[in-house]
Amino acid sequence: MTVAVILATGRALGAPGTDPPAHLARLRDRLATVNVPDVHVIGRPGAGVASGAVVAPGAGAGSAIVSPDVAGDLRRIAQLARRADVPVVILPADLLVSAGLLDRFVNGTAAPLAAVTVPPGEAGPSGTASARVRRGRVVQVGLVPKVNAAFPGVLRFDASEGHAIAELAESLADLAGPGTEGDAAGLLLAGLVRLGRPVAVHPARAAKGGVCRRVAGDEPGGAALREARVALEAADAGYEDDRRLAAAVKADDGFFSTFAVSSYSPRLVRWLAGRQVTPTTVTVVSSVFALLAALWFSAGTRPGMVTGALLLYLAFVLDVVDGQLARYTGRCTEFGARLGLICGQGKEYVVYLGLAFGSAAATGGGGDAWALAVAVLILQAVRHVTDASYEARTRPPHVPLQRTPVNLERALMANLERALIAKPDGRLSRSRALYWARKAWALPVGERVALIAVTAALFDARATFLALLTWGVIATVTTLAGRIRRVSASRTA
Template sequence: MTFVVLATEPDDPTAELAYDDRVTVLDRLLGQLAAHNVSDVRVVARPEAASVLRKNGRKVVESPDLATDLFEIGKLARAADELYLAHADLVVSEELLIRLLRDKTTTAVTAKQPVTGARPAVRIARRRVVSAGSPFHQVTDPGGVFRGALKVVDTALLAELCERLTMLVDLLPRVDVPVRQLGRRSADGLEVFVDNEARDEFDRAVAQDPVLGSTAPRGDDAAGLLLVALARAGVPVAARNVDVLVCERVLAPEQAAAARRAVEAVDEDRVRLDAAVKSNDGFFTTYFVSSYSKYLARWAARMRLTPNVVTCISMAIAAVAALWFAAGTRTGLVTGGILLYFAFVFDCVDGQVARYTRKFSTLGAWLDATFDRAKEYLAYAGLAVGYSAAHPGPGDVWGLACAVIILQTCRHMVDFSFAVHKGAAPPAPIKELPLDVPDDSLLDPPARPAPRRGGLGMLAVRASAALERVPGARWAKKIIILPIGERFALIALTAAFFDARVTFLALLAWGGLAAAYTLSGRVLRSLA
């Protein structure tokens, strides 16, 4: 892992620009990298600033111009397994830096905000940078800006792009109009039908101090130019939005002070904890579990409980719930329902602990999926045993219990096969474009209005998209498919207030409706 810090502003103002009373902006960034065991840090600097920047044993690479910047970055890329680029005047939140270091793909830190010209503009589609601008390259319909931090995992390709740009950069003419607005309408999304994909962090624009981002850098921007090269080479560059975190270049003392205030105003542990909660859960999970389970996850993390331990605790609680169900008494049914609810709570907590502590494993994923089914089917068995004990003779509910298990097994099989097929389809490739073409229109040429597609599938898709604009309809669509949270709640409540027969009949009725809804929706979406 190699981290390249670009101190290429004229006269290098970052060398002495104070972040606070103790450290400069550059020292803060280098200290953050050292805290995360990033040992190979190279500072690319202009010769006039190199002597100042070499203090404290910094590894400084002297470079007189942009072409040499690119040449030196290419040399470092050839020897690295992954390479990071960031400006020396960058103030970045600790949490955001950790996320960048842990990303597994080529990633650019971006912000969804109006384009002013003070920062390189980017166009983002499906969370990828599909076009980027530079002083030599126009970008069409940008919706955000590049914040000056880039990670590249294909270092061999990066070295090749650096070599190409080194020979080309002095010949590139500057563009007169860096941004072109065409106002393309986004295509209809098929994902809104049936089980809508969740909104993620990228949907929120960032409110920031007006002082930040108000000054355009005067120096060369090798990171921004390489982002253009990666996008035009068809490399999928993930757009990591800053969201409520901070990632901003500071070029004056007032901007450094504003960035420090922005960093200090964010509770990064709270941001990390909130990010541990899935944003696309069902209604019951979102409002009756995740509203407080994240605090249990933080407590579990502080008690050094691993996600797998929490998964086993959830399984143990479900087993005890099944034993209470098997008693067949009203007390047993009520107690079993309460315990089953808390088994589901800890089932949510284990994933939140994994995301909060950033500890993931194949074993953990397998245990979580296996125990989810085991807990549910164990509850069915306990309810059937308890009903038989409380109602001896003919008319037991074992047939209903088996029917529910068969229905749920078929639903899980269909869901799994659909998810695998859906995940197997690669994202649409980004068109390649030569670096010496200033206009990016060939990347995504303005197409004529497509004919309105017909058919039953598209009719269903449009109806679903229209429902998304109706308040509460999105939650209704999530509830009707009977996800695991609603299913556990249904088991617990019907068992506590009625009996096992009512529980199984309710599961068959609602589960059958959910199966018909999801299956018909997926068939129609596939046709569309």
């Protein structure tokens, strides 16, 4: 969570012909889309920008704060900073900012102190400060001899910096004195730079679809403002499409599915959607690849085993893609779900048969490969039945099986980063390593495909079946034990 402070002061009050409450309502709605409902609006007495119409009941937490001048703005910010236990972002009321840029700045910034910067001349005519950035940090603000950036008034600090920001804001308020106007965010940034505090740069241009511009003071309907709004609409459309694509990827998939397929499959999903390819078509093509893999496996030769392993991986990739494509395009149908389930299980069984035929061809009879193949088939059938029974018992009755709601707040790359990296130095945390070890230990379909492909390509069908049986039996026993323990605990509770 993050707290937002909107400065509806100075030129952000609006020029003649503009409507400051409209600026505020638009910015507040934009903050709500990036999960920032706690908004505090600082405005001037009698201006109407800090009214109850702006901070409306039921719209989230926050307050309307009246301040007479920039010194009062700084003191109000100091009060909020002292009691903040979450990051705080400061924005001007007349900000025109794309949702993607705002989301990345609010939720994706790791630096304790950060500021949005734009190229000189692209921040709009209202309340911007000249700046110089070097090596990802702001090094000068205000009277800068070599300007290479502009500061549009968007500043962020972590709760750990709250007391330092409060002390700086109070000192600047004493220097400003009563009755003066100015940009509180710009003064804070200048003070931080003068104190030598490292303020990280979040460049708007570097972000995909990054639009960050002040609009107060623009001529209503002017060309610059129209161009900025067109760019904002395009950036927001791309951001929503990215969110929808990210939401199409299952956040709780297995390790192999997540990192060996879903790390790049969204690009393939978007390409297929742009060419009107249906999920059913992808399912059929995936089944064809699996059949071809089984045919190559049935040859029993080393080239055949390697080729079959590659075709099996491609079949699994398309098996993942068809579900992502269905969720992305909204074509989640009962027929498609049943077809995917039937084909998914059928492809695996066909591959087992191909491996058994290949072992027979290679050894002149197959040895015990057929017995092992039957044992693996029985084991997987039992696992499918027990998994379906457990899911049916534990799923809430009001949630449909195939049409679960899509969580648009999840992003693919954010999921991957949170899954892998939980420390600043990028090392895999013990908790995440244990989480993924447990996911892989259950031997889901992705891990089974990887196990089949690797053992078949490097060894033979017998080694594949033995590996599947050994790992599968252990995974089944441990999974059932865990489920029995959870059911017993829930009944006791």
